[in-house]
Structures are given as structure tokens and as C-alpha cells.
Amino acid sequence: MNSALKQQIDTLSPEEIEAIEKEASHYEVKSGASIEALKIVQEHRNWVSDDSLKAVAALLEMSPEKLEGVATFYNLIYRKPVGNKVIHYCNSVSCWMLGADNICKKISKQLGIKPGETTPDGEYTLLPVVCLGDCDHAPVMLVGDELHRDLDESKIESLFKV
Amino acid sequence: MDKPLTKNVLPDRDYASYKNYKTTGGYEGLKNAIAQSPSEVQQIVKDSGLRGRGGAGFPTGLKWSFVPMGDNAPKQKYFVINADEMEPGTFKDRLLMEKDPHQLVEGIIISSYAIQASVAYIFLRGEYYLSARRMQQAIDEAYDKGYLGKNILGSDFCLELYLHTSAGRYICGEETALLNSLEGKRANPRAKPPFPQISGLWGKPTIVNNVETACNLPHIFNYGLSWYQGLSPSGSNGTKLVGASGKVKRPGLWELPLGTPIGEIIEEYAGGMRDGLKLKGFLPGGASVDFLLPEHLDVPMDYEPIEKVGSRMGTSTMIIMDDQTCPVKMVLNLEQFFSQESCGWCTPCRDGLPWVVTLLQDLIDGRGRPEDLETLQRHTRLLGPGNTFCALAPGAMGPLQSALKYFRADFENYLEQKQAVGFN
Numbered sequence: 009m010n011s012a013l014k015q016q017i018d019t020l021s022p023e024e025i026e027a028i029e030k031e032a033s034h035y036e037v038k039s040g041a042s043i044e045a046l047k048i049v050q051e052h053r054n055w056v057s058d059d060s061l062k063a064v065a066a067l068l069e070m071s072p073e074k075l076e077g078v079a080t081f082y083n084l085i086y087r088k089p090v091g092n093k094v095i096h097y098c099n100s101v102s103c104w105m106l107g108a109d110n111i112c113k114k115i116s117k118q119l120g121i122k123p124g125e126t127t128p129d130g131e132y133t134l135l136p137v138v139c140l141g142d143c144d145h146a147p148v149m150l151v152g153d154e155l156h157r158d159l160d161e162s163k164i165e166s167l168f169k170v
Numbered sequence: 171m172d173k174p175l176t177k178n179v180l181p182d183r184d185y186a187s188y189k190n191y192k193t194t195g196g197y198e199g200l201k202n203a204i205a206q207s208p209s210e211v212q213q214i215v216k217d218s219g220l221r222g223r224g225g226a227g228f229p230t231g232l233k234w235s236f237v238p239m240g241d242n243a244p245k246q247k248y249f250v251i252n253a254d255e256m257e258p259g260t261f262k263d264r265l266l267m268e269k270d271p272h273q274l275v276e277g278i279i280i281s282s283y284a285i286q287a288s289v290a291y292i293f294l295r296g297e298y299y300l301s302a303r304r305m306q307q308a309i310d311e312a313y314d315k316g317y318l319g320k321n322i323l324g325s326d327f328c329l330e331l332y333l334h335t336s337a338g339r340y341i342c343g344e345e346t347a348l349l350n351s352l353e354g355k356r357a358n359p360r361a362k363p364p365f366p367q368i369s370g371l372w373g374k375p376t377i378v379n380n381v382e383t384a385c386n387l388p389h390i391f392n393y394g395l396s397w398y399q400g401l402s403p404s405g406s407n408g409t410k411l412v413g414a415s416g417k418v419k420r421p422g423l424w425e426l427p428l429g430t431p432i433g434e435i436i437e438e439y440a441g442g443m444r445d446g447l448k449l450k451g452f453l454p455g456g457a458s459v460d461f462l463l464p465e466h467l468d469v470p471m472d473y474e475p476i477e478k479v480g481s482r483m484g485t486s487t488m489i490i491m492d493d494q495t496c497p498v499k500m501v502l503n504l505e506q507f508f509s510q511e512s513c514g515w516c517t518p519c520r521d522g523l524p525w526v527v528t529l530l531q532d533l534i535d536g537r538g539r540p541e542d543l544e545t546l547q548r549h550t551r552l553l554g555p556g557n558t559f560c561a562l563a564p565g566a567m568g569p570l571q572s573a574l575k576y577f578r579a580d581f582e583n584y585l586e587q588k589q590a591v592g593f594n
Contacts, residue, residue: 084337
């Protein structure tokens, strides 16, 4: 491996490299782990910067351009900084019928951010998401990796106290 | 036992542990399967009449039978579980993975044995965090107990099973897009043929099955064919997870014999409509099927009967539309979803779906033109079967074409009154 690539890879922490190598061992070719690798970087750094992207590409022996194509394809890979927790409110059909629009408005009001924005303290980013597969408890949302179901305005108020 | 898939789903317990699963006959089906030859196992699944539970309903045994077998077959084959449950209104595979993870693991081992795959993956959607934890734990336990890894149950059969968590795109549920995604690429569908059974993951023979499909297998091999065939009163065999969401009194998910009348599911299991609301229409299974009407309540929840009345059973989780929900706005919500989730690979889908969204939004905002309904109608043909790479756009046209047929007055009201008429 040439030293420029080695230098790029070394911008990742040993923990990140170890976790990515473990995932890569599950596939015929290393680039099979591209999505998992980007998610591992996000776990450590919250988002995927240009430098991280280049480092992961070098580690997985693929071109940065190809990895960028992957990174920008998937909804849960962030190429811009996001808050500590991303709020994903479901806006698909069952949640929509049961008031997802009002849930979004209420979250916006409580936190002072519109969908796509991050609170000034860096705690939350608000994003819509497609069906979370919990339609008998609509409306629902994810806060980080925690699912909140049967939402109403008072639940939003107590979750996100002003 | 009439509810094999959910027999371990108990209201007073979080999920079935390895011990819970074992004590109710867990891994007995695997023992029976592995004692027979792979071709015998395939034949039993063919005879069982099991059809894919992901939406398309292709016979599982037949799907497997296209995989090259025997000494001249490629050494490396793959078995993949499609756990990318993202069809709007669908919430059945989540239950199976969260509540009884070992059932899926056992189903995967039996399936992999049948096609002699040496590596299997669970392709799980990224947002199912709890499913991921439960499945990983079950996989680790299965390795620990000798159900995965080298020489399973003392046989020659070896299998590695990995959990792959995705990062959120609906198109990954399409079989060939899923394979591209699993290879670490953008999830664009592939041209067929070649079919994955011959050339799938990294060009190797690959079977992709839905979670619920695989969960049927431990029971078929534990309790036998005649028991399985006796589960359903209709021509189809086995049970089905059926659900209802929307403004019914008790939205939920139930395991019922295939062929249970739709009206019975809505009235008896979901408790009927909320007070003051009437049933206006429903999507029988997810978002990419045609609407049906109250006059279709006698239709059994089963593959053929629903096709006969112009829709599809799909995922059999019904989205119920009440008389206070505007069908035009509901279709807009669905088409916004499909438009956003189009992978952009082929033109009718990439360009057609945003145009459908624009026309519907214009109509709702009072900017509709009389010819727009004709344009929408034309899109249902242009984006229909045969004109696109995969089933996303044809699926998206299901609710649109049926709404234009059944709820035409609501579309025309927007043209004439420039606003919704008759809705809260």
C-alpha cells in the first residue's frame, strides 16, 4: 500500500479500523462492508466528513467516488454534521392519517427547528423518515435508536421540555 | 396448534429466549430437515405449498429449485433474508424478529441446508434497532449451541450467518437491488435474467426470502405436511400475519389462517371503524397495491381471491381509509413516498413519479387543469408493468389507478370546487 493511502487510513482510530475490518471479513470483497463502515464512522464521529470518506475508501480498497455514491444514496448516512440524536418522525401513510403533520409541527415548536435543522446546542436534528413499521401504534418516531409510539402532542411536550 | 409463527409471542414477556424457544419445539424441525437430503427438503417445501410472504407470493420450493445442485454446482452459494421491511403500512416482520428471533435463525439454517449455501445474511433495515440487537443475540447463541458454524448437529453441513444492517432505502427490498446493496453498492435493481438463483450475490447462486417465509419452515419440518396443509380452510396453505392500521378501533397484527375474510379481520380483530367514521376503502397489503372498497369485505385474505377483484394481497397488512380521509391527499402521500424512494435508475420512475406528485399537489392546491386527470391516468400506463426496471413504479401506480377509478368524484371535486369537499 502506498504511504498516502496509509496516511489516509490512519486518520481513523484503531477502534474504527478494527470494527470495519471485522465487518469486511464477512464479505467476499472488502467493499461489501461499505455501508457498515460508514455507520461505524458515524458512531464515533456523528457524521461522515470528506476525510473520513477518503479514509474508509482506502481501507476498503475502493475509490472515494464510488463510496461517495453509496454514502449519498442511503438515508441514514450523514454527509453533514447532525445533532447528538436525530429525531426521525414517520411521515408515511398510516402515521400521516393519524396526524404526523401535527406531530412534526409540535416538535418544531418545542425545539425551535424545522425539518432538516439542528438545535443550537447540537442536541437534536429533525428529519422525516419513511414508514418505521410500527403502524398499529401510529404516529411514531425514532429519537436516536429509541422508538416512541402512539404519539400525541402531550408526549412530545414531555419528551422535549422547553 | 393453529398459530405456529406467533406461539411464542406472549403478552407478558418481552421476547422468547433461547430456552423459551427450545421448550416449545425449537430446533426440532432443523433436526428433521438435516436428517434428510437437500433435495428431499426442497420437495417437502414444494409440497407444502408455501408461497413467499414478502409481497409477490412466488412459491418458495419452486424458487429454490432453480439453484444449481449436486457435485457440479458452484461451491459458493448464498442464502439471504430480506428483512428490509419498508413497505408503508407494513409491520409484520418486525414482530417476528423482536419477539422470537430463534425462529428466524432456524428457518435460515433449514433454507440454507436445502440449497446448500455456506454463507447466509440477514439484510435488516437500519431503523430496526431492537430487531438488530435481538437477532445478533440469537445468532451468537445459535453458534454457541452448535446450530451454526462447522458440522452442524454432527453433519457435514457448515453455515456462517451474518447480520447486515442497512441504512434506509425502500428500494433495497427489491431482490436484485438488495443484492447490490449487500455488495456495498448503490441499491439499483439489476436486469433479469440472469436470475439470482443462478447469478446473485457476487455472481454466485443466491436465494432471497422474506422473514415470514423462512419462519414457516421450522414448523413444516417439526409438525409435518398434513398438519401444515390443514391450517388454512382455503386452497392456500399455512397461516399469515395480517394487520390493520388507520382509524380502526384496535389497530394490530394477528396470525390467522390464509383465507380469513377481510371483513372479519376489520370487524372482529380490528374492532371496526372508530365511532363516527365509515369505511371508505382500504389497501389490502401495504402501499403498492390497488384500493378495494367496502363491497369487497367478503373477499378472503389470500393470494388469488384478492387478485380476482383487481388488487394484490401484498404484505397483508391493511391500510384502512375512513370517510373523513381525503383519498386524493392519501394518494399524494403515497406517491410522495414512491417518488422519494425511486432509485433514479430508469426514466419512467425517476421522472414520472415526481410529475405525478406535482399534478396531485396542483389539484389539491386548486391549480388543477381538466386534462390533469387524463395525464394521471396515462402515467398509470406509462409507469406500469413492463415499462420499468423493477416493480417500484408499477406498484406506485396501484393506488393511483384504483383511486382514479373508485374515488373519481373526489378528484373531480378538486377540479370544480378548487378545494376538498366533504372532509374535515
